Amino acid sequence: MDHFSLWLAAFLTLGIISFLYKDNPWYKLTEAIFIGISAGYWVVTLYWDNFYGKFWVNKGEEPTLWIGAFFGFLMLLRLIPKVGWLSRWPLAFIVGATSGLWLMNYFASNIMVQVQATIMPLFSTGYGTGFDADFATIVANFVIFFGTLTGLVYFFFSKEHKGAFGVGAKIGIFFLMITFGASFGYTVMSRMSLLIGRIDFLFGDWLGMIQ
Amino acid sequence: MSTKVKEILAVVAITIFCLVFYIGKINGWETIEFSFTVSMIVISLLVLSLVWILILTIKGNLIERRIVFLFVGIAVTLPLFMGISQKISSSPEVVSLYESVDALPAGSKVLISFDYDPPSAPELQPMAEAFIQLCFEKNLKVITMGLWPQGPQQANLAFEKVFSSEKLKGRKFEYGVDYVNLGFQTGNEFVVQRMGSSFKSMFPTDYVGNAYNDLPLVKNIKNFSNIDYCFNLSAGFPGTVEWIQIGVDRFGVLLGAGNTAVQAPQIYPYLNAGQLTGLLGGMNGAAEFEKLTEIPGKGTKFMLSQSFSHMVVIAFVLIGNVAFFMSGRKSMLEGNEE
Numbered sequence: 001m002d003h004f005s006l007w008l009a010a011f012l013t014l015g016i017i018s019f020l021y022k023d024n025p026w027y028k029l030t031e032a033i034f035i036g037i038s039a040g041y042w043v044v045t046l047y048w049d050n051f052y053g054k055f056w057v058n059k060g061e062e063p064t065l066w067i068g069a070f071f072g073f074l075m076l077l078r079l080i081p082k083v084g085w086l087s088r089w090p091l092a093f094i095v096g097a098t099s100g101l102w103l104m105n106y107f108a109s110n111i112m113v114q115v116q117a118t119i120m121p122l123f124s125t126g127y128g129t130g131f132d133a134d135f136a137t138i139v140a141n142f143v144i145f146f147g148t149l150t151g152l153v154y155f156f157f158s159k160e161h162k163g164a165f166g167v168g169a170k171i172g173i174f175f176l177m178i179t180f181g182a183s184f185g186y187t188v189m190s191r192m193s194l195l196i197g198r199i200d201f202l203f204g205d206w207l208g209m210i211q
Numbered sequence: 212m213s214t215k216v217k218e219i220l221a222v223v224a225i226t227i228f229c230l231v232f233y234i235g236k237i238n239g240w241e242t243i244e245f246s247f248t249v250s251m252i253v254i255s256l257l258v259l260s261l262v263w264i265l266i267l268t269i270k271g272n273l274i275e276r277r278i279v280f281l282f283v284g285i286a287v288t289l290p291l292f293m294g295i296s297q298k299i300s301s302s303p304e305v306v307s308l309y310e311s312v313d314a315l316p317a318g319s320k321v322l323i324s325f326d327y328d329p330p331s332a333p334e335l336q337p338m339a340e341a342f343i344q345l346c347f348e349k350n351l352k353v354i355t356m357g358l359w360p361q362g363p364q365q366a367n368l369a370f371e372k373v374f375s376s377e378k379l380k381g382r383k384f385e386y387g388v389d390y391v392n393l394g395f396q397t398g399n400e401f402v403v404q405r406m407g408s409s410f411k412s413m414f415p416t417d418y419v420g421n422a423y424n425d426l427p428l429v430k431n432i433k434n435f436s437n438i439d440y441c442f443n444l445s446a447g448f449p450g451t452v453e454w455i456q457i458g459v460d461r462f463g464v465l466l467g468a469g470n471t472a473v474q475a476p477q478i479y480p481y482l483n484a485g486q487l488t489g490l491l492g493g494m495n496g497a498a499e500f501e502k503l504t505e506i507p508g509k510g511t512k513f514m515l516s517q518s519f520s521h522m523v524v525i526a527f528v529l530i531g532n533v534a535f536f537m538s539g540r541k542s543m544l545e546g547n548e549e
Contacts, residue, residue, distance in 0.1 A: 101400070105400075105456035109481075114480055117483055179476070183476045186476050186492070189493050189494065189495065190334065193517065194330060195287050199288050199516075200333070203292075204291075207233055208236030208240065210243065
Protein backbone atom coordinates (compact mmCIF):
# COMPACT_ATOMS: atom_id res chain seq x y z
CA MET A 1 0.00 0.00 0.00
CA ASP A 2 1.23 3.51 -0.71
CA HIS A 3 1.50 6.21 1.94
CA PHE A 4 -1.88 7.80 1.19
CA SER A 5 -3.77 4.48 1.31
CA LEU A 6 -2.12 3.51 4.58
CA TRP A 7 -2.90 6.81 6.27
CA LEU A 8 -6.46 6.82 4.95
CA ALA A 9 -7.05 3.26 6.21
CA ALA A 10 -5.51 4.16 9.58
CA PHE A 11 -7.59 7.35 9.79
CA LEU A 12 -10.79 5.41 9.14
CA THR A 13 -9.85 2.57 11.52
CA LEU A 14 -9.08 4.99 14.34
CA GLY A 15 -12.30 6.87 13.54
CA ILE A 16 -14.36 3.73 14.14
CA ILE A 17 -12.40 2.82 17.29
CA SER A 18 -12.89 6.37 18.63
CA PHE A 19 -16.53 5.46 19.30
CA LEU A 20 -15.34 3.46 22.30
CA TYR A 21 -14.43 6.76 23.95
CA LYS A 22 -17.69 8.44 23.00
CA ASP A 23 -19.84 9.29 20.01
CA ASN A 24 -18.03 11.98 18.02
CA PRO A 25 -17.94 13.65 14.57
CA TRP A 26 -14.89 11.62 13.49
CA TYR A 27 -16.78 8.39 14.11
CA LYS A 28 -19.89 9.73 12.38
CA LEU A 29 -17.85 10.71 9.32
CA THR A 30 -16.22 7.30 9.15
CA GLU A 31 -19.51 5.51 9.58
CA ALA A 32 -21.13 7.59 6.82
CA ILE A 33 -18.22 6.89 4.46
CA PHE A 34 -18.48 3.16 5.19
CA ILE A 35 -22.23 3.02 4.56
CA GLY A 36 -21.97 5.13 1.41
CA ILE A 37 -19.13 3.09 -0.05
CA SER A 38 -20.85 -0.20 0.80
CA ALA A 39 -24.07 0.86 -0.92
CA GLY A 40 -22.18 2.20 -3.93
CA TYR A 41 -20.05 -0.93 -4.16
CA TRP A 42 -23.14 -3.16 -4.22
CA VAL A 43 -24.86 -1.05 -6.87
CA VAL A 44 -21.83 -1.14 -9.14
CA THR A 45 -21.18 -4.85 -8.53
CA LEU A 46 -24.76 -5.88 -9.18
CA TYR A 47 -25.00 -3.67 -12.26
CA TRP A 48 -21.85 -5.09 -13.88
CA ASP A 49 -22.30 -8.69 -12.74
CA ASN A 50 -26.03 -9.08 -13.07
CA PHE A 51 -27.46 -6.59 -15.51
CA TYR A 52 -24.47 -6.14 -17.80
CA GLY A 53 -22.52 -9.37 -17.26
CA LYS A 54 -25.44 -11.78 -17.36
CA PHE A 55 -28.18 -10.06 -19.35
CA TRP A 56 -26.76 -7.35 -21.60
CA VAL A 57 -23.85 -9.37 -22.98
CA ASN A 58 -25.91 -12.51 -23.64
CA LYS A 59 -29.33 -11.06 -24.43
CA GLY A 60 -29.11 -12.01 -28.12
CA GLU A 61 -27.96 -15.59 -27.54
CA GLU A 62 -30.35 -16.57 -24.75
CA PRO A 63 -33.88 -15.28 -25.26
CA THR A 64 -34.96 -16.66 -21.85
CA LEU A 65 -32.91 -13.94 -20.20
CA TRP A 66 -35.56 -11.46 -21.33
CA ILE A 67 -37.99 -13.11 -18.92
CA GLY A 68 -35.64 -12.38 -16.03
CA ALA A 69 -35.08 -8.83 -17.30
CA PHE A 70 -38.84 -8.33 -17.58
CA PHE A 71 -39.34 -9.50 -13.99
CA GLY A 72 -36.51 -7.24 -12.89
CA PHE A 73 -38.21 -4.32 -14.62
CA LEU A 74 -41.48 -5.14 -12.87
CA MET A 75 -39.66 -5.00 -9.54
CA LEU A 76 -38.65 -1.41 -10.26
CA LEU A 77 -42.30 -0.47 -10.73
CA ARG A 78 -42.55 -0.27 -6.94
CA LEU A 79 -41.26 3.25 -7.45
CA ILE A 80 -44.48 4.18 -9.29
CA PRO A 81 -47.38 3.86 -6.83
CA LYS A 82 -50.11 3.48 -9.51
CA VAL A 83 -48.58 0.32 -10.99
CA GLY A 84 -46.60 -0.73 -7.93
CA TRP A 85 -48.73 -3.83 -7.52
CA LEU A 86 -46.99 -5.36 -10.53
CA SER A 87 -43.85 -5.77 -8.45
CA ARG A 88 -45.64 -8.53 -6.54
CA TRP A 89 -45.26 -10.89 -9.50
CA PRO A 90 -41.46 -11.11 -9.42
CA LEU A 91 -41.62 -11.20 -5.63
CA ALA A 92 -44.02 -14.14 -5.81
CA PHE A 93 -41.64 -15.90 -8.19
CA ILE A 94 -38.65 -15.29 -5.89
CA VAL A 95 -40.54 -16.46 -2.79
CA GLY A 96 -41.85 -19.55 -4.58
CA ALA A 97 -38.54 -20.56 -6.15
CA THR A 98 -36.54 -19.95 -2.98
CA SER A 99 -38.94 -21.74 -0.67
CA GLY A 100 -39.15 -24.64 -3.12
CA LEU A 101 -35.40 -25.04 -3.15
CA TRP A 102 -34.94 -24.43 0.57
CA LEU A 103 -37.72 -26.81 1.54
CA MET A 104 -35.92 -29.68 -0.14
CA ASN A 105 -32.46 -28.65 1.00
CA TYR A 106 -33.36 -28.13 4.63
CA PHE A 107 -35.48 -31.26 4.81
CA ALA A 108 -32.70 -33.41 3.40
CA SER A 109 -29.68 -31.81 5.11
CA ASN A 110 -31.00 -30.37 8.34
CA ILE A 111 -33.70 -32.87 9.24
CA MET A 112 -33.10 -36.28 7.72
CA VAL A 113 -29.31 -36.40 8.00
CA GLN A 114 -29.27 -34.76 11.43
CA VAL A 115 -31.90 -37.15 12.81
CA GLN A 116 -29.92 -40.05 11.37
CA ALA A 117 -26.77 -38.73 13.05
CA THR A 118 -28.57 -38.54 16.39
CA ILE A 119 -30.00 -42.06 16.30
CA MET A 120 -26.73 -43.85 16.82
CA PRO A 121 -25.47 -46.93 18.63
CA LEU A 122 -24.25 -45.84 22.05
CA PHE A 123 -21.43 -48.36 22.47
CA SER A 124 -20.31 -48.78 18.84
CA THR A 125 -18.61 -46.65 16.24
CA GLY A 126 -21.09 -47.78 13.61
CA TYR A 127 -24.01 -50.07 12.89
CA GLY A 128 -23.24 -53.78 13.30
CA THR A 129 -19.67 -53.27 14.48
CA GLY A 130 -20.20 -54.61 18.00
CA PHE A 131 -18.99 -52.95 21.18
CA ASP A 132 -15.96 -51.32 19.57
CA ALA A 133 -16.24 -47.70 20.79
CA ASP A 134 -13.63 -46.26 23.14
CA PHE A 135 -14.60 -44.58 26.41
CA ALA A 136 -14.52 -41.01 25.01
CA THR A 137 -16.78 -41.98 22.09
CA ILE A 138 -19.24 -43.69 24.43
CA VAL A 139 -19.40 -40.56 26.62
CA ALA A 140 -19.86 -38.36 23.54
CA ASN A 141 -22.64 -40.61 22.24
CA PHE A 142 -24.45 -40.47 25.59
CA VAL A 143 -24.10 -36.68 25.74
CA ILE A 144 -25.67 -36.34 22.28
CA PHE A 145 -28.41 -38.85 23.13
CA PHE A 146 -29.38 -37.28 26.46
CA GLY A 147 -28.85 -33.73 25.19
CA THR A 148 -31.22 -34.29 22.27
CA LEU A 149 -33.78 -36.12 24.38
CA THR A 150 -33.89 -33.62 27.24
CA GLY A 151 -33.77 -30.68 24.83
CA LEU A 152 -36.86 -32.04 23.10
CA VAL A 153 -38.53 -32.59 26.48
CA TYR A 154 -37.93 -28.93 27.37
CA PHE A 155 -39.65 -27.80 24.16
CA PHE A 156 -42.63 -30.12 24.66
CA PHE A 157 -45.31 -27.87 26.12
CA SER A 158 -48.35 -30.15 25.88
CA LYS A 159 -47.51 -31.67 29.27
CA GLU A 160 -46.75 -29.74 32.44
CA HIS A 161 -43.04 -29.76 33.38
CA LYS A 162 -43.46 -31.64 36.69
CA GLY A 163 -41.99 -34.77 38.24
CA ALA A 164 -39.65 -36.86 36.08
CA PHE A 165 -40.75 -34.89 33.01
CA GLY A 166 -39.83 -31.65 34.79
CA VAL A 167 -36.40 -33.03 35.75
CA GLY A 168 -35.82 -33.94 32.10
CA ALA A 169 -36.83 -30.42 31.03
CA LYS A 170 -34.44 -28.92 33.60
CA ILE A 171 -31.55 -31.03 32.32
CA GLY A 172 -32.55 -29.87 28.84
CA ILE A 173 -32.16 -26.25 29.99
CA PHE A 174 -28.62 -27.04 31.17
CA PHE A 175 -27.75 -28.45 27.75
CA LEU A 176 -29.21 -25.36 26.10
CA MET A 177 -27.27 -23.05 28.42
CA ILE A 178 -24.02 -24.86 27.71
CA THR A 179 -24.76 -24.53 23.98
CA PHE A 180 -25.44 -20.80 24.32
CA GLY A 181 -22.27 -20.41 26.40
CA ALA A 182 -20.21 -22.14 23.74
CA SER A 183 -21.75 -19.91 21.07
CA PHE A 184 -20.98 -16.83 23.17
CA GLY A 185 -17.38 -17.98 23.61
CA TYR A 186 -17.02 -18.41 19.88
CA THR A 187 -18.58 -14.98 19.31
CA VAL A 188 -16.07 -13.38 21.67
CA MET A 189 -13.27 -15.15 19.80
CA SER A 190 -14.60 -13.90 16.48
CA ARG A 191 -14.95 -10.29 17.59
CA MET A 192 -11.52 -10.31 19.18
CA SER A 193 -10.10 -11.67 15.93
CA LEU A 194 -11.49 -8.67 14.08
CA LEU A 195 -9.94 -6.32 16.63
CA ILE A 196 -6.61 -8.16 16.44
CA GLY A 197 -6.70 -7.77 12.66
CA ARG A 198 -7.08 -4.00 12.93
CA ILE A 199 -4.48 -3.66 15.69
CA ASP A 200 -2.07 -5.69 13.57
CA PHE A 201 -2.72 -3.30 10.70
CA LEU A 202 -2.17 -0.21 12.85
CA PHE A 203 1.03 -1.33 14.57
CA GLY A 204 2.33 -3.54 11.77
CA ASP A 205 1.40 -2.37 8.29
CA TRP A 206 0.97 1.28 9.23
CA LEU A 207 3.56 2.09 11.89
CA GLY A 208 5.93 -0.80 11.30
CA MET A 209 6.38 -1.45 15.00
CA ILE A 210 5.65 -5.19 14.81
CA GLN A 211 6.56 -7.84 12.29
CA MET B 212 -8.06 22.28 32.00
CA SER B 213 -11.35 21.53 30.30
CA THR B 214 -12.19 18.09 28.92
CA LYS B 215 -12.15 19.40 25.35
CA VAL B 216 -8.60 20.72 25.72
CA LYS B 217 -7.50 17.38 27.19
CA GLU B 218 -9.08 15.55 24.28
CA ILE B 219 -7.34 17.81 21.75
CA LEU B 220 -4.01 17.31 23.52
CA ALA B 221 -4.52 13.53 23.48
CA VAL B 222 -5.23 13.55 19.73
CA VAL B 223 -2.14 15.72 19.10
CA ALA B 224 0.02 13.39 21.22
CA ILE B 225 -1.25 10.31 19.37
CA THR B 226 -0.69 12.00 16.00
CA ILE B 227 2.92 12.91 16.92
CA PHE B 228 3.52 9.36 18.16
CA CYS B 229 2.21 7.92 14.90
CA LEU B 230 4.18 10.37 12.75
CA VAL B 231 7.41 9.59 14.57
CA PHE B 232 7.01 5.84 14.14
CA TYR B 233 5.83 6.15 10.54
CA ILE B 234 8.90 8.22 9.66
CA GLY B 235 10.94 5.67 11.59
CA LYS B 236 9.45 2.86 9.52
CA ILE B 237 10.31 4.67 6.29
CA ASN B 238 13.87 5.13 7.57
CA GLY B 239 14.19 1.42 8.33
CA TRP B 240 13.69 1.30 12.08
CA GLU B 241 13.59 -2.23 13.38
CA THR B 242 10.41 -3.78 14.72
CA ILE B 243 9.93 -3.97 18.47
CA GLU B 244 9.98 -7.34 20.24
CA PHE B 245 9.82 -7.77 23.99
CA SER B 246 12.26 -10.22 25.54
CA PHE B 247 10.96 -13.09 27.67
CA THR B 248 11.65 -11.14 30.89
CA VAL B 249 9.92 -7.97 29.68
CA SER B 250 6.97 -10.07 28.47
CA MET B 251 6.65 -11.65 31.92
CA ILE B 252 6.80 -8.23 33.60
CA VAL B 253 4.08 -6.95 31.26
CA ILE B 254 1.90 -9.98 31.99
CA SER B 255 2.43 -9.56 35.74
CA LEU B 256 1.48 -5.87 35.56
CA LEU B 257 -1.65 -6.76 33.62
CA VAL B 258 -2.66 -9.38 36.18
CA LEU B 259 -1.93 -7.02 39.08
CA SER B 260 -4.03 -4.30 37.46
CA LEU B 261 -6.94 -6.72 37.15
CA VAL B 262 -6.56 -7.75 40.79
CA TRP B 263 -6.50 -4.07 41.75
CA ILE B 264 -9.74 -3.48 39.82
CA LEU B 265 -11.27 -6.49 41.58
CA ILE B 266 -10.29 -5.05 44.98
CA LEU B 267 -11.71 -1.66 43.98
CA THR B 268 -14.93 -3.37 42.94
CA ILE B 269 -15.18 -5.28 46.23
CA LYS B 270 -14.70 -1.98 48.04
CA GLY B 271 -17.64 -0.60 46.11
CA ASN B 272 -15.79 1.59 43.59
CA LEU B 273 -17.16 0.55 40.22
CA ILE B 274 -15.00 1.26 37.18
CA GLU B 275 -16.46 2.80 34.05
CA ARG B 276 -16.86 0.83 30.82
CA ARG B 277 -14.01 2.64 29.04
CA ILE B 278 -11.55 1.03 31.44
CA VAL B 279 -12.82 -2.37 30.23
CA PHE B 280 -12.23 -1.29 26.61
CA LEU B 281 -8.76 -0.08 27.52
CA PHE B 282 -7.83 -3.38 29.13
CA VAL B 283 -9.14 -5.39 26.19
CA GLY B 284 -7.14 -3.12 23.87
CA ILE B 285 -3.98 -3.63 25.94
CA ALA B 286 -4.57 -7.38 26.12
CA VAL B 287 -4.89 -7.56 22.35
CA THR B 288 -2.01 -5.21 21.51
CA LEU B 289 0.84 -6.08 23.85
CA PRO B 290 1.06 -9.81 22.99
CA LEU B 291 1.79 -8.80 19.39
CA PHE B 292 5.05 -7.31 20.68
CA MET B 293 5.99 -10.29 22.84
CA GLY B 294 8.62 -12.75 21.81
CA ILE B 295 6.87 -15.68 23.44
CA SER B 296 4.68 -18.25 21.75
CA GLN B 297 1.71 -20.32 22.80
CA LYS B 298 1.40 -24.08 22.68
CA ILE B 299 -1.14 -25.07 20.05
CA SER B 300 -2.75 -28.50 20.01
CA SER B 301 -4.77 -30.04 17.19
CA SER B 302 -8.49 -30.74 17.37
CA PRO B 303 -9.87 -33.89 15.69
CA GLU B 304 -11.86 -31.83 13.15
CA VAL B 305 -8.72 -29.98 12.07
CA VAL B 306 -6.72 -33.21 11.84
CA SER B 307 -9.43 -34.86 9.74
CA LEU B 308 -9.45 -31.89 7.34
CA TYR B 309 -5.68 -32.09 7.00
CA GLU B 310 -5.78 -35.85 6.48
CA SER B 311 -8.48 -35.62 3.81
CA VAL B 312 -6.33 -33.19 1.80
CA ASP B 313 -3.18 -35.15 2.52
CA ALA B 314 -4.80 -38.28 1.08
CA LEU B 315 -5.44 -36.65 -2.31
CA PRO B 316 -3.09 -37.88 -5.05
CA ALA B 317 -0.92 -35.36 -6.90
CA GLY B 318 -2.76 -33.62 -9.73
CA SER B 319 -6.15 -33.76 -7.96
CA LYS B 320 -8.39 -30.78 -8.55
CA VAL B 321 -9.37 -28.80 -5.49
CA LEU B 322 -12.09 -26.15 -5.61
CA ILE B 323 -11.89 -23.40 -2.99
CA SER B 324 -14.83 -21.08 -2.55
CA PHE B 325 -13.96 -17.74 -0.95
CA ASP B 326 -17.25 -16.70 0.60
CA TYR B 327 -16.11 -13.80 2.74
CA ASP B 328 -14.92 -10.23 2.53
CA PRO B 329 -12.09 -8.21 4.12
CA PRO B 330 -13.72 -7.75 7.56
CA SER B 331 -13.48 -11.52 8.14
CA ALA B 332 -9.96 -11.76 6.74
CA PRO B 333 -8.15 -11.88 10.13
CA GLU B 334 -9.80 -15.25 10.78
CA LEU B 335 -10.17 -16.73 7.31
CA GLN B 336 -7.18 -15.41 5.36
CA PRO B 337 -4.63 -17.42 7.41
CA MET B 338 -6.70 -20.55 6.69
CA ALA B 339 -6.80 -19.71 2.98
CA GLU B 340 -3.06 -19.15 2.79
CA ALA B 341 -2.17 -22.32 4.68
CA PHE B 342 -4.64 -24.40 2.68
CA ILE B 343 -3.47 -23.13 -0.72
CA GLN B 344 0.16 -23.61 0.24
CA LEU B 345 -0.56 -27.17 1.37
CA CYS B 346 -2.26 -27.84 -1.98
CA PHE B 347 0.74 -26.54 -3.92
CA GLU B 348 3.21 -28.45 -1.75
CA LYS B 349 1.25 -31.61 -2.55
CA ASN B 350 1.09 -30.71 -6.26
CA LEU B 351 -2.68 -30.33 -6.28
CA LYS B 352 -4.45 -28.10 -8.79
CA VAL B 353 -6.29 -25.17 -7.25
CA ILE B 354 -9.46 -23.57 -8.59
CA THR B 355 -10.88 -20.63 -6.68
CA MET B 356 -14.21 -18.84 -6.88
CA GLY B 357 -16.43 -16.67 -4.71
CA LEU B 358 -20.09 -16.38 -3.82
CA TRP B 359 -19.20 -13.06 -2.18
CA PRO B 360 -18.08 -10.21 -4.46
CA GLN B 361 -14.79 -9.61 -2.67
CA GLY B 362 -13.97 -13.29 -2.29
CA PRO B 363 -11.89 -13.62 -5.47
CA GLN B 364 -9.80 -10.61 -4.41
CA GLN B 365 -9.06 -12.37 -1.15
CA ALA B 366 -8.08 -15.43 -3.21
CA ASN B 367 -5.60 -13.35 -5.21
CA LEU B 368 -4.11 -11.94 -2.00
CA ALA B 369 -3.70 -15.49 -0.70
CA PHE B 370 -2.01 -16.61 -3.94
CA GLU B 371 0.42 -13.66 -3.73
CA LYS B 372 1.32 -14.53 -0.15
CA VAL B 373 1.77 -18.23 -0.91
CA PHE B 374 3.97 -17.62 -3.97
CA SER B 375 6.31 -15.45 -1.89
CA SER B 376 6.69 -18.09 0.85
CA GLU B 377 10.08 -19.62 1.56
CA LYS B 378 8.93 -23.20 0.96
CA LEU B 379 7.68 -22.54 -2.56
CA LYS B 380 10.50 -20.25 -3.69
CA GLY B 381 12.03 -21.51 -6.88
CA ARG B 382 8.90 -23.28 -8.03
CA LYS B 383 6.94 -21.94 -10.99
CA PHE B 384 3.16 -21.93 -10.96
CA GLU B 385 1.42 -21.24 -14.23
CA TYR B 386 -1.93 -19.51 -14.21
CA GLY B 387 -4.53 -21.56 -16.03
CA VAL B 388 -2.52 -24.77 -15.62
CA ASP B 389 -1.71 -25.01 -11.90
CA TYR B 390 -4.32 -22.61 -10.57
CA VAL B 391 -7.27 -20.57 -11.74
CA ASN B 392 -9.39 -17.86 -10.17
CA LEU B 393 -12.89 -18.14 -11.65
CA GLY B 394 -14.08 -14.97 -9.94
CA PHE B 395 -17.38 -14.00 -8.38
CA GLN B 396 -20.83 -15.02 -9.49
CA THR B 397 -24.11 -13.61 -8.19
CA GLY B 398 -26.97 -15.91 -7.29
CA ASN B 399 -25.95 -17.23 -3.87
CA GLU B 400 -26.91 -20.91 -3.41
CA PHE B 401 -28.32 -21.08 -6.94
CA VAL B 402 -24.76 -20.76 -8.23
CA VAL B 403 -23.80 -23.98 -6.41
CA GLN B 404 -26.96 -25.62 -7.70
CA ARG B 405 -26.13 -24.66 -11.29
CA MET B 406 -22.50 -25.71 -10.93
CA GLY B 407 -23.83 -29.20 -10.25
CA SER B 408 -24.70 -29.44 -13.92
CA SER B 409 -22.34 -26.94 -15.55
CA PHE B 410 -19.42 -24.93 -14.19
CA LYS B 411 -19.10 -23.09 -17.46
CA SER B 412 -22.64 -21.73 -17.35
CA MET B 413 -21.81 -19.96 -14.09
CA PHE B 414 -18.28 -18.96 -14.99
CA PRO B 415 -18.11 -18.34 -18.76
CA THR B 416 -14.95 -16.33 -18.06
CA ASP B 417 -12.45 -16.28 -15.21
CA TYR B 418 -11.65 -13.37 -12.88
CA VAL B 419 -9.59 -11.53 -15.50
CA GLY B 420 -11.85 -12.27 -18.45
CA ASN B 421 -10.23 -15.35 -20.04
CA ALA B 422 -12.78 -17.65 -21.67
CA TYR B 423 -13.49 -20.84 -19.67
CA ASN B 424 -12.49 -23.08 -22.58
CA ASP B 425 -9.14 -21.30 -22.94
CA LEU B 426 -8.05 -22.36 -19.45
CA PRO B 427 -6.40 -25.82 -19.62
CA LEU B 428 -7.05 -26.56 -15.94
CA VAL B 429 -10.82 -26.15 -16.12
CA LYS B 430 -11.81 -26.65 -19.74
CA ASN B 431 -12.49 -30.36 -19.12
CA ILE B 432 -14.31 -29.77 -15.85
CA LYS B 433 -18.01 -30.08 -16.50
CA ASN B 434 -19.44 -30.26 -12.99
CA PHE B 435 -18.68 -31.42 -9.45
CA SER B 436 -17.99 -34.96 -10.61
CA ASN B 437 -14.69 -33.66 -12.04
CA ILE B 438 -13.66 -32.08 -8.74
CA ASP B 439 -11.77 -34.18 -6.18
CA TYR B 440 -12.18 -31.96 -3.13
CA CYS B 441 -13.94 -28.73 -2.16
CA PHE B 442 -12.96 -26.31 0.56
CA ASN B 443 -15.26 -23.53 1.63
CA LEU B 444 -14.17 -20.44 3.53
CA SER B 445 -17.28 -18.85 4.87
CA ALA B 446 -18.30 -15.85 6.93
CA GLY B 447 -22.07 -16.23 6.64
CA PHE B 448 -24.68 -16.47 3.90
CA PRO B 449 -24.10 -17.78 1.30
CA GLY B 450 -21.49 -20.11 2.67
CA THR B 451 -20.85 -23.48 4.23
CA VAL B 452 -24.50 -24.30 4.98
CA GLU B 453 -25.45 -23.83 1.31
CA TRP B 454 -22.41 -25.79 0.13
CA ILE B 455 -23.41 -28.67 2.41
CA GLN B 456 -27.07 -28.62 1.46
CA ILE B 457 -26.47 -28.52 -2.28
CA GLY B 458 -22.86 -29.45 -2.94
CA VAL B 459 -22.58 -32.30 -0.43
CA ASP B 460 -26.09 -33.67 0.01
CA ARG B 461 -27.22 -33.26 -3.58
CA PHE B 462 -24.06 -33.66 -5.65
CA GLY B 463 -21.91 -35.68 -3.28
CA VAL B 464 -18.81 -33.47 -3.17
CA LEU B 465 -16.18 -34.01 -0.49
CA LEU B 466 -16.22 -30.80 1.51
CA GLY B 467 -14.04 -29.26 4.18
CA ALA B 468 -14.80 -25.88 5.69
CA GLY B 469 -13.15 -22.95 7.38
CA ASN B 470 -15.51 -20.67 9.26
CA THR B 471 -15.49 -17.55 11.33
CA ALA B 472 -15.83 -18.37 15.01
CA VAL B 473 -19.33 -16.87 15.11
CA GLN B 474 -20.49 -19.34 12.48
CA ALA B 475 -18.59 -22.42 13.71
CA PRO B 476 -21.11 -23.64 16.36
CA GLN B 477 -23.79 -23.68 13.67
CA ILE B 478 -21.59 -25.88 11.48
CA TYR B 479 -20.50 -28.49 14.05
CA PRO B 480 -23.70 -30.59 13.72
CA TYR B 481 -22.90 -31.06 10.02
CA LEU B 482 -19.43 -32.23 10.96
CA ASN B 483 -20.76 -34.78 13.44
CA ALA B 484 -23.26 -36.01 10.84
CA GLY B 485 -20.41 -36.70 8.42
CA GLN B 486 -21.45 -34.02 5.94
CA LEU B 487 -18.05 -32.33 6.33
CA THR B 488 -14.64 -33.96 6.21
CA GLY B 489 -13.21 -31.40 8.60
CA LEU B 490 -13.68 -27.95 10.05
CA LEU B 491 -11.47 -25.01 10.95
CA GLY B 492 -13.30 -22.82 13.46
CA GLY B 493 -12.11 -19.23 13.79
CA MET B 494 -8.58 -18.10 14.46
CA ASN B 495 -7.95 -21.09 16.70
CA GLY B 496 -8.76 -23.42 13.82
CA ALA B 497 -6.44 -21.43 11.57
CA ALA B 498 -3.59 -21.68 14.08
CA GLU B 499 -4.11 -25.43 14.52
CA PHE B 500 -4.12 -25.95 10.77
CA GLU B 501 -0.96 -23.87 10.39
CA LYS B 502 0.71 -26.03 12.99
CA LEU B 503 -0.31 -29.26 11.27
CA THR B 504 0.83 -28.04 7.87
CA GLU B 505 4.01 -26.51 9.36
CA ILE B 506 3.17 -23.24 7.68
CA PRO B 507 3.30 -20.69 10.52
CA GLY B 508 1.27 -17.62 9.64
CA LYS B 509 -0.91 -14.98 11.17
CA GLY B 510 -3.22 -17.51 12.82
CA THR B 511 -0.35 -18.69 15.02
CA LYS B 512 0.93 -15.15 15.54
CA PHE B 513 -2.45 -13.86 16.68
CA MET B 514 -3.27 -16.70 19.08
CA LEU B 515 -1.38 -15.13 21.98
CA SER B 516 -3.45 -11.94 21.63
CA GLN B 517 -6.56 -14.07 21.34
CA SER B 518 -5.77 -15.93 24.58
CA PHE B 519 -4.88 -12.75 26.46
CA SER B 520 -8.06 -11.02 25.40
CA HIS B 521 -10.09 -14.08 26.47
CA MET B 522 -8.44 -14.04 29.88
CA VAL B 523 -9.27 -10.34 30.27
CA VAL B 524 -12.87 -10.97 29.21
CA ILE B 525 -13.14 -13.83 31.73
CA ALA B 526 -11.62 -11.59 34.42
CA PHE B 527 -14.12 -8.85 33.71
CA VAL B 528 -17.01 -11.34 33.70
CA LEU B 529 -15.90 -12.32 37.23
CA ILE B 530 -15.42 -8.67 38.25
CA GLY B 531 -18.81 -7.83 36.76
CA ASN B 532 -20.43 -10.58 38.81
CA VAL B 533 -18.71 -9.32 41.95
CA ALA B 534 -19.99 -5.82 41.17
CA PHE B 535 -23.45 -7.26 40.54
CA PHE B 536 -23.65 -8.96 43.92
CA MET B 537 -21.89 -6.16 45.81
CA SER B 538 -24.01 -3.35 44.42
CA GLY B 539 -27.21 -4.83 45.74
CA ARG B 540 -28.72 -5.12 42.29
CA LYS B 541 -29.54 -8.74 43.00
CA SER B 542 -31.78 -7.77 45.86
CA MET B 543 -33.17 -4.95 43.74
CA LEU B 544 -34.03 -7.39 40.95
CA GLU B 545 -35.58 -9.80 43.42
CA GLY B 546 -37.59 -6.90 44.79
CA ASN B 547 -38.84 -6.10 41.30
CA GLU B 548 -39.88 -9.70 40.75
CA GLU B 549 -41.99 -9.63 43.84
